Amino acid sequence: MIAFVPDRPGALAGVGGFRRGIGGAESNVACTLARAGHRVRWISRVGADGFGDHLLAEIAASGVDVSAVPRDPHRPTGVYFRTAGERATTLAGGPGHAEVVYYRAGSAASALAPGLVRRRDAWSGRILHLTGITSALSATCLALLHRLTDRQAGRPLVSFDVNHRPALRQDPEALLGLARGCDLVFVGEDEAAALWGLAGPDAVxxxxxxxxxxxxKQGAAGATVFGGGERVAVPAPAVEVVAHVGAGDAFAAGYLSAALRGLPLALRLRHGHLLAAAALTVPGDLAVPPSRAHADALAALDDAAWG
Ligand code: KDG
Structure with missing residues (x-):
């Protein structure tokens, strides 16, 4: 999607102008992974409009292969507007709320369907990363995700970020069903509580x-991973948060980057935290991740150095 974000905090009702950026959970993960040095392909659908041109150019500029993103001549590129982060204040100067307004119904991406994405494109990498946002855009999008998560020969490791978005009114059962069919699942403790009434990592x-x-993911407290018979918890570094938007995507990208490199579970979480910290400390949806050498050096610090 194109993301319109105001230059200054404040409720949407009072915003005079917006800066154009890009957003979208999967493309954020793709861009961050590419910036971290991995070969990445993003598959979606955008309109044959100027916003589609901009989106493809920006995502390609991060090093992501966009050759499997067709242009839809009949539907526009999705767009969204949001406030400039959780520090937003009302016009009266009091504390405000993050506001998000999507213009995505009827967009090119919402018309994605099983017949429009070739499995050989979607399954060509070592990891396929999907999210519960796309699955909630339309019935055909949900059908596409079911097709891509079919347990059949040739399926790569499938990663799924639940990505609860109240504005999308996602179906909790559909998200649970999709998550159960994947190999790696990311979910916030708060998301699991809101969607499924689950309390804490063990219940999840x-x-x-x-x-x-x-x-x-447990916010400022860190994250816990269950895998290979292990339960590993790693605290998050303390950072001054500018905006939470994009932090979950950056976390997933950091984790996936470390997983692709075969690093142990604790280091996967640390790489996730590092890239999330890079996103938390900027107003936009995307942050420049630290270089691989810098990330490795930070991830190697002991827990005491993180507080
Ligand atoms: O994860 C950040 C996303 O929320 C943002 O980039 C937009 O994908 C998006 C959504 O639907 O909320």
């Missing part, structure tokens, strides 16, 4: 026994 794992690994 009990409800999701099928995936080889389940990562439960």
């Amino acid at each position: 794992r009990a409800a999701l026994p099928e995936p080889a690994a389940v990562v439960v």
Whole structure:
């Protein structure tokens, strides 16, 4: 999607102008992974409009292969507007709320369907990363995700970020069903509580026994991963938060980057935290991740150095 974000905090009702950026959970993960040095392909659908041109150019500029993103001549590129982060204040100067307004119904991406994405494109990498946002855009999008998570020969490791978005009114059962069919699941402790009434990482794992690994994100407290018979918890570094938007995507990208490199579970979580910290400290949806050498050096610090 194109993301319009105001230059200054404040309720949407009072915003005079917006800066154009890009957003979208999967493309954020793709861009961050590419910036971290991995070969990445993003598959979606955008309109044959200027916003589609901009989106493809920006995502390609991060090093992501966009050759499997067709242009839809009949539907526009999705767009969304949001406030400039959780520090937003009302016009009266009091504390405000993060506001998000989507213009995505009827967009090119919402018309994605099983017949429009070739499995050989989607399954060509070592990991396929999907999210519960796309599955909630339309019935055809949900059908596409079911097709891509079919347990058939040739399926790569499938990663799924639940990505609860109240504005999308996602179906909790549909999300649970999709998550159960994947190999690696990311979910926030708060998301699991809101969607499924689950309290804490162990309850989440009990409800999701099928995936080889389940990562439960616990905000400032850190994250816990269950995998290979292990339960590993790693605290998050303390950072001054500017905006939470994009932090979950950055976390997933950091975790996936470390997983692709075969690093142990604790280091996967640390790489996730590092990239999330890079996103938390900027107003936009995307942050420049630290170089691989810098990330490795930070991830190697002992727990005491993180507080
Ligand atoms: O994860 C950040 C996303 O929320 C943002 O980039 C937009 O994908 C998006 C959504 O639907 O909320």
